[in-house]
Amino acid sequence: MTYDAAFRVWRGDAEGGDLRDFTVAVNEGEVVLDVIHRLQATQAGDLAVRWNCKAGKCGSCSAEINGRPRLMCMTRMSTFGEDETVTVTPLRAFPVIRDLVTDVSFNYEKAAQIPAFTPRSREKDGNHRMQQIDVERSQEFRKCIECFLCQDTCHVIRDHEENKASFAGPRFLIRLAELDMHPLDVVDRRDAAQEEFGLGFCNVTKCCSEVCPEGIHLTDNGIIPLKERVVDRKFDPLTWLGAKIGRRPRD
């Protein structure tokens, strides 16, 4: 079952660009990335597109398809009608390099600023020990493939470039949550989460969770628990007092 699909693909660079129309053949079982590759092979040899695994695991092929941030390799053509025009654009929150390729270094810069994992000292026999139920929560966040679709979707920076300086974005808020929940880690990142990484900017509208291809519950399991931890530290007089008089050791 092959048919000709109408595609609109954004072409250009930082100087400017626009949506161009193409008609491309689509075979049964294909994903958007296959069609983009066919376009590159047959009609637009210089179309820039970043990809790697074609299995939803490397996080390279992030783009916006019909306005929704998605992985091109995980978006089946069968989700569209045969007469539907499929629009593919680069991520809108990051500087474009060319065509579908954007410069995502904002994310690497934020990643580098997060205080690293700092385990408590080893046990007498030289080992670190932890129970599965203690790390389970953090492990959900380890599924992240760093596709940065959540970063691209988050309105805090997508709609407000000026917030990039003071907001790390959902991917790094869950990184902070992951470390803060870790049973071995000894660094308190709650102040930094609020002051340096802009946790307060998040208004829990959950778009990060909606687009995450790994199905990570960023808001419910990461950002909101982190907000609650920050409340303990900064806004709740009772927990603050409890910690001051030593009734409430941090565990």
Place this chain on the structure above:
Amino acid sequence: MTATASRGTGPVTPGPGGGPAPRRAAIAARTLRKDRWWLQPLLTVLALLLFIVYSTFRAFQNAHYFAEPYISPFFSPCLTTACEGDTFPKLFTGPDWISPALYILIFPLGFRLTCYYYRKAYYRSFWLSPPACAVAEPHGRYTGETRFPLIFQNVHRYFFYAGLVFNAILTYDAVLAFRDEGGAWGHMGLGTLVLLANAALLWLYSLSCHSCRHIVGGRLNNFSRHPLRYRFWTVVSRLNANHMKFAWASLFSVAFADFYVFMVATDTISDLRFF
């Protein structure tokens, strides 16, 4: 082929109105989404407005909120000597023109206003921030919950505690609804069921709260050392996944319970009696 663009995040100042900064892909459309992304916020606005209008009308109407043995959840606990019925000790006498609902409404209202789910719902639907994912918001500036007044969302856990007190009182009201008009036990009518269902949904809503999840165990990093709290946390986490459903179901049930009492109190319908 040209060299890759220089590294860095580009100019930090956007155009006026928060428009795309230079170096982003030039796409003029506010969104390229083709689905009905506006439907969800629209329905949310309608449902919440309906509730606000109805509850405001009822609170100020200040009548028909008690029909032996049922009391409307909007008016419970009824604290003043002007109260209809005697479900709660009368603590003081207020001016006639102040409805007894107004003394207590702040708690359930504050609880829901600061609820993480309702925040999502009204930020999206009323404030359009954002109206839907990958749809640009209309605001030029955005500071989220970093400063006054929205920083006060952080008091949510205190409203959660207050919410528990209210749940206990409304459960007590539901128990009192097992008495008949004369005050003798062993009665049950449709109204009893309505109040019971409402109390149950309110418990589910409160117990599935994110602050509750944090308090019972979420704040710990070593579940293995606190097996009991880990169990609580596991149960609350399971409820928490349905928090949105409970939020709507309990909002509806509160309004419906009030409406049922309203109808019985005005003799528009008579309570269906089981025994």
